[in-house]
Amino acid sequence: MEGTLTHKILSRKAGRAVSPGEIIVVDVDLAYAHDGTAPLAIKVMEESRTLMKVADPEKVALVIDHASPPPTVAAATVHRQMREFARRFGVKLFDVGEGICHQVIPESGLVKPGMVVLGADSHTVTLGAFTAFATGVGSTDIAVAFATGKTWLKVPDTVKVELQGTLEEPLMGKDVILKLIGEVTASGLTYKAVEFVGEGVRTISVASRMTISNMTVEAGAKAGIFPTDGKLISWYEERFGYSPKPIQPEDNASYEEELNLNLSNLEPQVAAPPNVDNVHPVSEVEGVEVDQVFIGSCTNGRFEDFLMAAKILKRGRVRQGVRCVAIPASRRVYIDLIRSGIAEMLANAGCVLAHSTCGPCIGAHLGLLAEGEVAVSTTNRNFTGRMGHKDSKVYLVSPATAAASAITGRLTDPREFIGGG
């Protein structure tokens, strides 16, 4: 693994050259939890006097995003408990409406290249788009990280994914990661750190990189990391007037496994129920009738996602009998949608535009499915019953495919409306 991004980040943190399989104890640069996992973490801390402390409040954040604003009294109670915890220990709290953790954390400038980040959510891997070693853990792990500022990690094997060619409209990061998961299966990258390299990387936006990193966990990965290139440096400069020190893999970096993916001949992809690795080109599954379209979540709730949806929905409107729910991943995205006129376009096209929350992705609120209903969704999991009734179905797609399907009321290849040829 020498010369890989993972090796560089973890070796620097450990203060020596690390190798796969060894257990290291490292300082955690940032640890966060949300309203689904923080309650159990707080309970763990309260039950142990040794752990009822926060090592460094600057490195801890709580985010209310899973059931927000609270749809139930139980959720409201949990949120109050999180506010009390944040006040008591002086840690950052992103309250109702500010956004989904994996979106608001980078938007707030809290993650930088080279960091080790733990989140009590499996999709913490999203932050790999910022050249951070970011991984999801459970509530007890996060409690220990909050209290001690440290964690133990088993150094993972590294896998190189060489991206060749160019990603062109209406193809998006979502199609790239679905294709990869289909190839390697839902357990194909278990315990491994995946690194995306190659000429194709520069054709992928930071938002789409977040989508790609986000879903590496659906193949079991421990991290999904992009190098710091010009695009990422500009991202930091535009928002924070700050240029991060780039971290690149060495040319001769040694990976335990290497995979190739050509972006130029990629087709729009869909993960059909009930597993994330049940992936097909949309053209093969086209025609499935749709009851609900959801555009949003930590996977696909960013500005470019709604811009793409609006471009397609401009060419039609949401079909009668289909409900189209659009939920930005943060308040900042929400405001950008209003300022740019996209919010109005989506509303005009018949979408329901809600405040920022994880919402229907986890079957919490704002668009659940009845028995037998079908959703085409830009989210990350299509497990049985995930978004509602146990006999409802979820097809995972890009925002482009979701918008095209909203217009026709059937699962539809977005190239019918835009790009392609």
Next chain:
Amino acid sequence: MGVVRISVLKFAGRAWVFGDNISTDHIISGKYKFGSISTLEGMLPHLFEEVKPGFHEKVREGDVVVAGRNFGMGSSREHAPALLKMAGVRAIIAKSFARIFYRNAINLGLPPIEATLIPEVTEEGDTIEVSLIEGKVCNVDKDLCENFRPFPNEILKVIAEGGIVAYIKNHGGLPWGTG
């Protein structure tokens, strides 16, 4: 803890058998975290409710779960291993585990054991014997044993003491030293 531990490192239990890709959603659906129930006790009746209806009524203290590949995939929700432990499950023997579940299980003192043969041959209700120190798991009814790579000592200590929180309480720090 309240319960007398006969031996947490060597034990026998009755098997509950599951297939491949059992997700944390299958173990406990995410919707229960945000519904009208939010306590572990309240979620317990919904354990495995779609894949093994009635599980929570029939499971007994000391039973084990035997499963296929990628057990515990998906969400990081610790409710999944916590509920299994609360229901009395003493160990999980699977062909492989999703990594967050694996970590969570160890942190809670619920040993996740990787084996290949035992999940192939085991039928519901078979008696499974486990020795964590030897790294050996046997199906008594099928008269078949299999070795697995024993846990490192630090992890064995965490399991023996009932999880990482109990360990920290007892020793004031992580088993790997916190520098």
